[in-house]
Amino acid sequence: xxxxxxxxxxxxxxxxxxxxxxxxxxxxxxxxxxxxxxxxxxxxxxxxxxxxxxxxxxxxxxxxxxxxxxxxxxxxxxxxxxxxxxxxxxxxxxxxxxxxxxxxx
Amino acid sequence: xxxxxxxxxxxxxxxxxxxxxxxxxxxxxxxxxxxxxxxxxxxxxxxxxxxxxxxxxxxxxxxxxxxxxxxxxxxxxxxxxxxxxxxxxxxxxxxxxxxxxxxxx
DNA sequence: GGAGCACATTCCCTTGCGGTTATATAACTC
DNA sequence: GAGTTATATAACCGCAAGGGAATGTGCTCC
Numbered sequence: 001x002x003x004x005x006x007x008x009x010x011x012x013x014x015x016x017x018x019x020x021x022x023x024x025x026x027x028x029x030x031x032x033x034x035x036x037x038x039x040x041x042x043x044x045x046x047x048x049x050x051x052x053x054x055x056x057x058x059x060x061x062x063x064x065x066x067x068x069x070x071x072x073x074x075x076x077x078x079x080x081x082x083x084x085x086x087x088x089x090x091x092x093x094x095x096x097x098x099x100x101x102x103x104x105x
Numbered sequence: 106x107x108x109x110x111x112x113x114x115x116x117x118x119x120x121x122x123x124x125x126x127x128x129x130x131x132x133x134x135x136x137x138x139x140x141x142x143x144x145x146x147x148x149x150x151x152x153x154x155x156x157x158x159x160x161x162x163x164x165x166x167x168x169x170x171x172x173x174x175x176x177x178x179x180x181x182x183x184x185x186x187x188x189x190x191x192x193x194x195x196x197x198x199x200x201x202x203x204x205x206x207x208x209x210x
Numbered sequence: 211g212g213a214g215c216a217c218a219t220t221c222c223c224t225t226g227c228g229g230t231t232a233t234a235t236a237a238c239t240c
Numbered sequence: 241g242a243g244t245t246a247t248a249t250a251a252c253c254g255c256a257a258g259g260g261a262a263t264g265t266g267c268t269c270c
Binding site for chain 3: 115141142167
């Protein structure tokens with residue numbers, strides 16, 4: 001699974017994630033919140049799905065979309081390489097956590 | 106400063122940041138490493154500069170590019186809202202660090 | 211089983227972005 | 241000051257991505 005930067009580059013898609021962070025949502029709700037057409041919303045949801053950032057639960061004609069944070073965790077891992085540049089005094093702690101990530105237990 | 110997602114969506118630009126993570130570099134070095142044309146590299150560097158992700162130090166005809174991590178820190182702050190979704194047992198620690206961020210001291 | 215609802219897919223258009231080639235700028239060298 | 245080096249800018253091209261309108265799909269309910 002590649003880093004989802006290009007998927008997250010789209011503001012509407014980040015908005016969707018923010019909304020799903022509160023609770024699962026129907027496509028209709030998301031469409032309304034985003035101010036897009038329904039097909040527009042569906043297209044973004046497809047991209048998010050294929051990137052593994054959301055999953056769907058079908059309920060009759062409705063589809064509940066919910067968050068899948070794994071790709072964000074990978075993004076976090078990428079960021080970890082840079083984190084020491086701004087954390088300052090937390091440096092030692094960060095290194096500790098990074099080490100744990102390599103060898104959890 | 107908006108979140109630099111769109112800037113980081115470009116693989117060559119992430120590559121540049123990775124290279125600058127080791128040490129500052131000249132445009133020529135970066136061009137060689139990236140396998141791009143020199144103008145191509147310069148265009149990416151301009152985007153990175155305008156996003157605040159790199160800064161330049163001029164040295165005669167040469168320009169040393171170096172990392173500026175502030176925008177990455179903002180990205181990290183954005184990610185923080187989602188982090189509890191995958192950290193599990195580190196949850197309490199995360200919340201503690203987030204609180205510190207609001208009220209450092 | 212036909213109508214209506216919720217959502218996905220298709221088609222088409224437009225815009226923006228990454229890439230290259232060619233050219234400009236600015237500093238050093240002799 | 242002419243040539244060379246290092247980088248930036250300009251001009252142009254091709255393509256992919258976002259947007260909407262129209263249409264397809266599948267489920268429910270009467």
